[in-house]
Structure formats: structure tokens, C-alpha cells
Amino acid sequence: MASSNIYVGLEIGTSKVCMVVGEVRSDGAIKILGVGQHPSAGVRKGEIVDPETVQTCLHDALMRAEERSDVEVNTVFLAVTGSHIQSLNNRGTIRVADEQMEITSEDLDEVKKIARDVPLPKENGYIHSIIQHYYVDGQDRIPNPIGMLGQKLEADYHIIHGVKTRIQNAIKCVREVPLEVEDIVFSPVAAAQVVLNREAKNEGALLIDIGGGTTDYICFVDGAVVASGCVSIGGDHITNDIALVLKIPLARAEKLKVTHGSASLKGLVDVELVVEGESGKKVSQELLNQIMNARVNELLSLVHEPLAKQGYLDRLGKGIFLTGGSSLMKGIAEVTEGIFGVPVQKSGSSSMSGPSALFENPQYATPVGLIRYAQLLEEQRPKKGRLSKLGEKIEKIFGGSR
Amino acid sequence: MIEYNQAELSDFPDRAEFGIKVIGVGGAGANVLDRMALEGSDEAELLTLNTDVRALSTSVSSEKIQLGATLLKGMGTGGDPSLGKQAAIEAVDEIRQAVRNNKMVFVCVGLGGGTGSGAAPEVCRIAREEGVFLVVFATMPFSFEGERRMEQARRALEQIGRYANAVITFDNDRMGELIVPKDGVTQAFAAADKIISQSIRATMNVVFRPGLIRIGMDDLLTALDTDDSRCLFGYGVAKGDNRSHEALEQALKCPLLDRGKLLEEAKAILIQVAGGETMTLYEVQLVMDEISKHVGKNTQILFGTGTDKRLGNSLTVTIISSINGPAASASRTSVDESREAAPSISLGMHSDAPPSLSQSTPSHEAAFNIQDYEEEEEVQPARPPVPLSRTQAQPMRDPEPEPEFEDVSPIFEPLSDENFAESTQPLPSYSPETVPAVLRKPELRALKSPVEDDADSDLRNPIARAMDAGREPDFNRPPSLGDHEPAEVDRVEAVTESSQKITLTRMVSSGNTGRIKTRDPLSASSDGPTFPQSKPPAMPREDIAPAYASDEARQQQEMLQLEPVGGKGRFAKTDPTIVDGEDLDVPTFLRKKR
Numbered sequence: 003m004a005s006s007n008i009y010v011g012l013e014i015g016t017s018k019v020c021m022v023v024g025e026v027r028s029d030g031a032i033k034i035l036g037v038g039q040h041p042s043a044g045v046r047k048g049e050i051v052d053p054e055t056v057q058t059c060l061h062d063a064l065m066r067a068e069e070r071s072d073v074e075v076n077t078v079f080l081a082v083t084g085s086h087i088q089s090l091n092n093r094g095t096i097r098v099a100d101e102q103m104e105i106t107s108e109d110l111d112e113v114k115k116i117a118r119d120v121p122l123p124k125e126n127g128y129i130h131s132i133i134q135h136y137y138v139d140g141q142d143r144i145p146n147p148i149g150m151l152g153q154k155l156e157a158d159y160h161i162i163h164g165v166k167t168r169i170q171n172a173i174k175c176v177r178e179v180p181l182e183v184e185d186i187v188f189s190p191v192a193a194a195q196v197v198l199n200r201e202a203k204n205e206g207a208l209l210i211d212i213g214g215g216t217t218d219y220i221c222f223v224d225g226a227v228v229a230s231g232c233v234s235i236g237g238d239h240i241t242n243d244i245a246l247v248l249k250i251p252l253a254r255a256e257k258l259k260v261t262h263g264s265a266s267l268k269g270l271v272d273v274e275l276v277v278e279g280e281s282g283k284k285v286s287q288e289l290l291n292q293i294m295n296a297r298v299n300e301l302l303s304l305v306h307e308p309l310a311k312q313g314y315l316d317r318l319g320k321g322i323f324l325t326g327g328s329s330l331m332k333g334i335a336e337v338t339e340g341i342f343g344v345p346v347q348k349s350g351s352s353s354m355s356g357p358s359a360l361f362e363n364p365q366y367a368t369p370v371g372l373i374r375y376a377q378l379l380e381e382q383r384p385k386k387g388r389l390s391k392l393g394e395k396i397e398k399i400f401g402g403s404r
Numbered sequence: 405m406i407e408y409n410q411a412e413l414s415d416f417p418d419r420a421e422f423g424i425k426v427i428g429v430g431g432a433g434a435n436v437l438d439r440m441a442l443e444g445s446d447e448a449e450l451l452t453l454n455t456d457v458r459a460l461s462t463s464v465s466s467e468k469i470q471l472g473a474t475l476l477k478g479m480g481t482g483g484d485p486s487l488g489k490q491a492a493i494e495a496v497d498e499i500r501q502a503v504r505n506n507k508m509v510f511v512c513v514g515l516g517g518g519t520g521s522g523a524a525p526e527v528c529r530i531a532r533e534e535g536v537f538l539v540v541f542a543t544m545p546f547s548f549e550g551e552r553r554m555e556q557a558r559r560a561l562e563q564i565g566r567y568a569n570a571v572i573t574f575d576n577d578r579m580g581e582l583i584v585p586k587d588g589v590t591q592a593f594a595a596a597d598k599i600i601s602q603s604i605r606a607t608m609n610v611v612f613r614p615g616l617i618r619i620g621m622d623d624l625l626t627a628l629d630t631d632d633s634r635c636l637f638g639y640g641v642a643k644g645d646n647r648s649h650e651a652l653e654q655a656l657k658c659p660l661l662d663r664g665k666l667l668e669e670a671k672a673i674l675i676q677v678a679g680g681e682t683m684t685l686y687e688v689q690l691v692m693d694e695i696s697k698h699v700g701k702n703t704q705i706l707f708g709t710g711t712d713k714r715l716g717n718s719l720t721v722t723i724i725s726s727i728n729g730p731a732a733s734a735s736r737t738s739v740d741e742s743r744e745a746a747p748s749i750s751l752g753m754h755s756d757a758p759p760s761l762s763q764s765t766p767s768h769e770a771a772f773n774i775q776d777y778e779e780e781e782e783v784q785p786a787r788p789p790v791p792l793s794r795t796q797a798q799p800m801r802d803p804e805p806e807p808e809f810e811d812v813s814p815i816f817e818p819l820s821d822e823n824f825a826e827s828t829q830p831l832p833s834y835s836p837e838t839v840p841a842v843l844r845k846p847e848l849r850a851l852k853s854p855v856e857d858d859a860d861s862d863l864r865n866p867i868a869r870a871m872d873a874g875r876e877p878d879f880n881r882p883p884s885l886g887d888h889e890p891a892e893v894d895r896v897e898a899v900t901e902s903s904q905k906i907t908l909t910r911m912v913s914s915g916n917t918g919r920i921k922t923r924d925p926l927s928a929s930s931d932g933p934t935f936p937q938s939k940p941p942a943m944p945r946e947d948i949a950p951a952y953a954s955d956e957a958r959q960q961q962e963m964l965q966l967e968p969v970g971g972k973g974r975f976a977k978t979d980p981t982i983v984d985g986e987d988l989d990v991p992t993f994l995r996k997k998r
Contacts, residue, residue, distance in 0.1 A: 046975070047975075047981070233981075235988055238974065238975075239988075239989070242975060242991070243992065243993055243994075246994070292993060297991065299992070304983060
């Protein structure tokens with residue numbers, strides 16, 4: 003299947019709809035073939051509120067992506083986010099049958115099933131169940147226990163779940179374009195695939211993707227996902243804050259934010275800024291920064307709190323990686339460093355070839371990450387075969403709460 | 405007989421006589437009582453009346469009265485209401501003794517059988533003669549029980565309606581829909597009992613829970629004030645970040661509400677939002693915003709809210725309303741029109757209320773809510789009524805003086821174990837401190853103790869109760885048409901004779917909150933436009949403000965205004981993002997500044 007290694011990532015973000023067509027070469031490198039994007043409408047806080055408008059945007063993005071990449075897009079990997087998405091860690095334990103001794107892949111499935119068997123709210127379904135580590139008879143951190151001898155097999159899973167109907171709405175919206183959704187991926191999971199390299203994951207890293215409507219984060223410790231989540235505050239809120247406080251239109255607030263605003267209060271030179279088109283209305287730089295600083299501080303505190311509580315922050319060897327459109331904001335790294343007390347770097351996706359200069363822009367971390375995610379799925383696929391994979395996917399999307 | 409005495413109004417001296425009694429008449433009534441006892445009722449005394457001594461002996465109520473001991477010799481009535489009536493008359497003195505000195509009596513009865521249909525009207529009559537405030541919860545028989553039993557039930561209901569201040573009927577057929585068909589008959593009846601006991605509790609809670617914006621018996625009557633109507637009742641409780649939303653969802657999911665669809669038809673709905681002290685005004689507002697989407701544009705919203713320490717972190721939403729049954733809708737159109745002409749809002753507080761919010765602990769911003777309702781009242785037009793269960797909230801015509809009631813610490817019970825399990829947990833931790841100080845008199849506590857005993861005895865005997873559950877309507881007994889006294893209910897008369905009701909509402913309000921309401925639902929319904937004197941359709945903020953007399957209350961009001969309503973810009977219409985009670989859609993800058 004020659005076409006099977008061309009993947010399409012789709013992110014319906016609060017600020018933009020972005021579709022990335024990428025090709026995975028035989029050596030595993032990814033080449034971006036084309037990108038279609040369109041300013042988004044009808045999305046609030048990362049979730050679709052007006053499907054029709056979104057479809058128009060989506061259609062536009064699709065056209066552009068197809069045109070640039072010269073690929074006909076049929077199936078996409080869809081990034082989902084939203085405040086309803088939650089995560090938890092759970093450990094499953096099984097006893098391997100006595101006569102068997104050697105751990106088989108069935109045992110892994112079994113332990114996965116047990117680990118996943120956590121009481122979710124009944125309207126929620128699984129989005130991801132990510133293996134953290136296996137433990138065999140108390141020996142920890144085993145990446146792949148198949149073939150090992152053991153009696154007790156334990157597995158830690160990081161489970162990401164969300165409200166089924168809200169996810170299905172996103173899928174439905176894409177299907178009506180019509181495009182088939184091959185899989186859904188929680189945004190930061192995708193972004194992490196390209197923003198964090200293996201080293202960062204192993205040494206511990208926190209990825210914070212500050213987008214337009216939401217801020218998603220995912221935390222890796224010892225090469226495994228230990229925490230992830232979504233705070234439904236993003237760049238839109240900052241713009242909105244500026245507009246409300248300064249009483250100027252949203253468009254001007256956005257411009258003010260991008261051109262003059264800074265999240266940091268340090269090194270502040272208080273000058274009067276002229277708001278464009280507002281007949282010379284003047285705004286103090288200090289006030290602008292204060293508004294932004296207050297919001298960014300609060301936002302990052304919301305991310306900080308659960309992670310600090312669980313003690314992951316001490317284990318971030320590689321520090322924090324900021325990505326997403328709003329990470330382009332001035333001063334944000336400084337503020338983040340102030341809150342988390344670990345080194346912060348802004349980062350987009352790296353190590354891509356193709357018309358890639360663009361894609362080092364942190365705005366594209368998630369859609370490009372989707373391609374990588376697809377590639378990783380593909381690597382795992384031979385183990386399972388395509389059909390069972392499909393079944394699993396269907397289960398995952400519609401599936402039961404099991 | 406307790407004479408209505410204007411002097412009593414002012415000083416309201418006699419606390420000893422306050423009490424609530426729940427009376428179960430017949431097998432079905434006893435089952436509901438058992439259910440209430442099982443779920444732990446600490447406020448009300450339970451009294452079971454039955455003819456069948458065997459059934460009586462299994463009841464867990466604290467008080468029991470055998471009806472017709474000589475007439476029936478401890479056997480049942482065999483489905484003959486005339487026997488039931490005779491039996492009740494025989495025990496009239498005992499019944500009178502039992503209801504005397506209670507201010508409020510709930511009677512639950514399963515109509516259709518002999519004891520229920522025959523004795524219940526007599527009990528109601530006696531209760532009214534004793535001047536208690538009487539609310540009847542009646543279940544109508546299953547349609548498969550036959551037309552004859554249904555007819556008996558209707559007659560009894562009609563008679564009861566003449567005596568009761570409010571009648572809430574539950575249709576067993578409708579109840580049946582709540583239960584999976586393959587469930588055993590025991591479960592089916594148990595579920596029905598549960599709903600009824602839940603309603604009784606909720607009614608007590610709504611009326612007696614100390615409120616910031618109070619709901620009184622008068623409001624309850626307004627909500628139920630449609631002839632030949634079906635009762636809509638919903639109750640939800642939830643915890644956590646999104647608790648206001650979840651509690652409302654649960655309330656709307658209650659079967660009698662049909663997911664809130666039926667609320668569109670209601671002319672008046674009563675909503676009480678209660679929570680622990682952590683309840684924020686914003687949460688109340690969320691609930692009310694949500695509710696307003698379900699109600700018709702002319703619906704009168706009777707809104708109340710209160711805090712109750714016992715609720716801990718949970719938040720409860722109770723919805724009580726009634727809509728016309730199909731039969732009533734035609735005959736009542738004229739009244740309907742006149743009513744619907746003037747949409748009105750009633751809050752637990754009125755502009756003409758004397759300044760007496762001082763008893764309420766945390767505070768409230770009534771004006772704030774009113775504004776919202778004004779905007780949001782315009783929702784969808786009402787749909788044609790669907791018959792399911794019936795409610796009668798008939799005006800009472802009894803010229804007798806009216807009872808006062810006592811605030812009793814609210815009872816609070818889950819409707820179904822699964823949905824409301826949380827509510828049971830905070831219950832024991834409740835301390836009477838939340839009851840306004842006036843009400844914490846020793847007498848009230850004394851009153852409680854027998855009930856607690858009762859709950860214990862109840863625990864001892866769950867099996868008996870379960871057995872009883874299956875027994876509810878007596879299938880085995882042949883229905884017979886007894887010699888009912890002709891039951892003509894003259895509703896016109898009821899409507900015009902309204903002085904009674906005024907007295908009632910006055911007594912209630914002065915007893916509980918000190919506010920005096922002059923509203924008279926009855927005269928309003930006959931006069932046309934809705935309650936003009938006390939419920940101006942648009943109650944401006946200035947009118948409300950004086951109601952907060954005490955400085956404390958005023959301060960709290962100001963404090964609550966800090967929660968900005970607008971201020972959300974482009975996020976005004978999205979799901980709010982609430983963390984730690986703060987609405988994150990409002991600029992941080994603005995929030996922190998304050």
C-alpha cells in the first residue's frame with residue numbers, strides 16, 4: 003500500500019483550522035507535503051460550537067492542503083481537546099498462569115484491560131491508554147515484558163478520557179465534509195511527538211501548548227506520560243481581557259497583544275501606545291502588560307498546581323517546552339520560569355524536511371505531531387494487523403467505557 | 405380546634421404545638437411511610453392507619469392506629485370504601501387526638517382500595533377540623549386494577565380535594581414507566597414509594613429549609629395551583645466543580661419531569677436551589693439560567709434558595725410544578741388566559757416584605773436574579789399538555805382558621821440510591837445551627853426523639869417493609885362501589901372564598917421569616933391578572949433593596965455583586981470555565997483587582 007504512509011493531521015483549533023499532509027519515508031523521516039489552513043470560526047475553547055461554520059473553514063483548509071500537496075485526502079488524524087478531557091494513572095495487575103511462566107502478548111492485553119478498568123463518569127470514553135511501565139515480579143521499568151519469565155505482571159497506564167458525545171461531535175463534523183477520521187488524538191499527545199525528543203521524554207519534560215482557546219499540557223517523566231490535561235484558557239482569553247479592560251474591539255486588542263503586549267512585567271518601559279484606528283486612543287504599556295501578566299500567571303498556575311501536587315516538577319530534567327500560538331507571546335517564558343522554577347524553552351516542531359521552515363513555528367506543533375503519531379501507530383501495526391486495529395479504533399471512538 | 409387568632413400572629417408564642425405528621429392510610433400509605441422511615445426521617449412523626457391489623461403490625465411507624473377494630477375485627481376492608489369509611493369513623497377520636505397539635509399534616513394514601521379510598525377522606529376531614537395544614541399525596545391505581553377501583557379512587561380523590569390544602573397525585577401507571585418492565589413487582593412498588601416519600605421530603609425541605617430567598621407554603625400552593633393537574637417533581641443533588649449543572653440535570657431527569665420538557669407547560673414552577681455554605685451565587689444563577697430555557701415564557705418562577713450546612717459540598721435543586729391534565733385544560737382556558745396575560749415573577753422576597761432578612765446567614769442578591777429572569781423568561785411557547793399523572797392543588801374552602809407551621813430542619817433524601825447517593829452522606833453531619841435561631845427551641849428537639857427511635861426500629865425490620873411493598877394496591881380484593889357520599893366539588897366557590905388562604909400565607913410567612921405577604925393566589929386567579937399586589941412583573945432592583953434591612957445583609961449583597969455577570973466578552977455564551985468558584989472567562993485583571 004504505497005499511499006498508506008501518507009498521513010494527514012487535522013487540528014480544528016480555536017484560532018485556525020490546520021491540515022498537514024505528510025509523508026513518512028521508509029527510513030522513518032517525515033516529509034511535509036503540504037499544509038492547508040484557514041482562520042477558524044465556530045470554535046470556542048477548543049470545541050466546536052458551530053459545526054456549519056467549522057465545516058466551511060475545514061473545507062477551505064482541505065482544498066488548500068490538497069492543492070499544495072497534490073494528494074487526495076480521504077482520512078485524517080484528528081486532534082481533539084477541550085476542558086472535558088481528563089487524565090489519570092492506574093495500575094493493573096495480573097497473575098500469569100502457573101504452567102505458562104513466559105509472558106505473552108495476551109497477558110499484556112489482559113493487564114491493559116485491567117488497568118483501564120477504572121470507573122469513568124458514564125458519559126466519558128477513553129481517548130488514550132498510554133502504557134507507562136510494566137513491572138514483572140516487582141522488577142520495575144520494563145519496556146517490553148513479552149517473553150520474560152514472571153508470575154506477576156503489573157502495568158501502569160496513563161488514561162486519557164473525555165466526554166464521548168463531545169468528541170463524537172468533532173468527528174461528526176469532519177465526517178460531514180466528508181473526510182474519514184482514522185483516529186483521534188488528544189492534542190498535547192500529538193504535539194509531544196514532535197516537540198519532545200526521546201531524550202527529553204526520558205529525562206523528564208513538560209510540554210505546555212498554549213493555543214487560542216485552550217492550554218494543553220503533557221508531562222513526561224522517565225520516558226512515560228505521567229500527566230496530561232487541558233485548561234480551557236488560551237490566547238483568546240488574553241485578547242478578550244485586553245478588549246474588555248481597555249474597552250476596545252477584539253480585533254484591535256488582538257493586534258495590540260501581538261505587536262506590543264508582553265506577559266512579563268520586567269524591563270517594562272511605560273510608554274503610551276496608540277491604538278490603531280481608535281482615533282488616537284492611548285493605552286499605557288504598563289496596563290497592557292498587567293492585564294496579560296495577570297491572565298498568563300493564572301493560566302500557568304492552573305497547570306502548575308496539579309503537577310506540583312504530584313511532585314512531577316522536580317523530575318523535569320529537560321524543563322518546560324512551550325508551544326502553541328500563544329507561546330509566541332513576549333515574556334511568556336520568563337513568567338513560566340518564574341512559576342515553575344525550571345528552565346523553559348519555546349519550541350516548535352523540529353526534524354522535519356520539506357517546506358518546513360514554516361513548521362518550526364510552534365503554531366503547527368500539534369498537526370505535525372499528528373503525522374508523527376500516525377507513523378508511530380504504523381510502526382506498532384504489524385503486531386496487530388490492520389483489521390484488529392480498526393476494530394480497536396472503533397471501540398475507542400464509540401466505545402464502551404471499558 | 406385551633407382558632408385563628410390575630411394576636412398569635414404577632415408574638416407567635418406557642419412553640420410546643422408545632423409539629424409535622426405524616427400519616428399513611430391503608431397499605432400503600434403505610435408502605436410510603438416505611439420507606440420514609442427507612443431513609444431516615446428525623447423531622448416528622450409518622451403515623452400509620454390501617455384496618456388490617458396484620459399489615460399494621462409490620463409497619464415501622466412510631467404511631468399506629470387500628471381502624472375499625474370492632475367493625476372489621478382486625479381484617480381488611482375487602483376493597484370496600486364504605487367499610488373503610490366506617491372504620492375510620494370508629495377511630496375518629498384517636499385520629500383526632502393524633503392530628504391535634506400538629507401544624508402540618510401530610511397524608512399519603514393509595515387510592516382505589518377500601519381503606520385508602522374510604523378512610524382517607526375521613527382522615528382529611530378530621531385533620532381539617534383540627535385546623536392543620538393538609539397536603540395529600542395520593543396514588544391512583546394502575547389501570548389494570550380495573551375501572552371500578554379507578555372510579556373509587558376518583559371519588560375519594562374528589563372528597564379529599566375538598567379538605568386538603570393541596571393534593572398531589574401520582575399515577576401508578578406512570579410510575580410503572582419508571583421501572584424496567586421485568587423488574588419484580590416488589591421493586592416496582594418500592595420505586596413508586598420512594599418517589600412519593602422523596603416528594604414529601606422535598607416538599608418539607610422546600611418549605612422548611614431556612615432560606616435566604618425563602619419559599620413558603622404559599623409559593624408551593626401557587627406552584628401546584630391548577631385543578632385536575634399532574635404534578636411535576638424533580639430533584640437532583642450533585643457535588644464537584646460542575647455541581648450546579650449536574651444537580652439540575654438530575655432534577656430534570658426525574659421521571660415526572662420528562663427531562664424538563666413538561667416544564668414548558670407549567671404556569672408556575674417552584675425551584676429551590678440549596679447548598680452548603682460554599683454555594684456561590686454564580687451557581688444559583690447557572691441553575692436558573694438553565695431552568696429558564698425549559699420554562700415557557702409566561703411561566704411564573706417561584707425561586708428560593710438557601711444554604712444548609714448539612715449539605716456540605718453538595719448542591720441540590722428541587723423543582724415542583726404542575727400542569728393541567730387534558731381534562732382540565734379545556735374548562736380552565738378562561739382562567740388560563742387571564743393568568744397568562746401577566747407574566748410575573750415571584751421571589752421568596754417581596755418588595756412589600758418587612759425588613760426581616762436578618763435571620764438568613766449568608767446572603768443573596770435577589771435583584772440580580774430577577775434581572776436575569778426578566779431576560780430569560782422568554783423561552784419557548786408551551787406545548788399541549790400530555791396526560792401522565794395528575795395533581796390536584798385545590799384551593800381550600802374551609803372557613804376554618806389556618807394553621808401556622810414551624811420550620812423544621814429539613815430532611816433530605818435521595819430519590820434513587822444511585823443518583824443521589826451523595827446526599828445521604830452529608831446528612832448525619834447536619835447540625836441544627838442552620839435552623840434560624842428562633843426555631844431552635846427545646847420543644848422541637850423533643851419532638852425529634854421519637855422519630856429517631858422510629859428510624860431505629862425501622863432498621864430492625866427491613867424485611868417486613870419489603871414484604872409490604874408488594875402488597876400495595878390490593879389486587880385480590882374485589883372492587884366494590886361503596887356508598888360514597890356525593891362528592892361534588894364546587895370549584896367556583898372555592899375560588900371565590902379566598903379569605904382563608906390569605907390567612908394561611910400570613911401565618912406561614914410571619915412564622916418563618918417575619919415577612920408578611922398579602923398575596924392571595926385564589927383571588928388572583930379569579931380576578932384575572934396574576935397577583936398584581938405582590939408580584940410586579942418586573943421588580944426593579946431598588947424595590948428589593950429595602951428588603952434587606954440589616955446592615956449585614958446589605959453588605960453581603962454588595963459583596964456578591966463582585967461576581968460580574970457581563971464581563972465575559974466573547975465567552976459570554978460559552979460554557980463557563982469555573983475553577984474554585986471563579987469564572988475564569990472574566991479577565992483575571994478585573995478579578996484580581998477587586
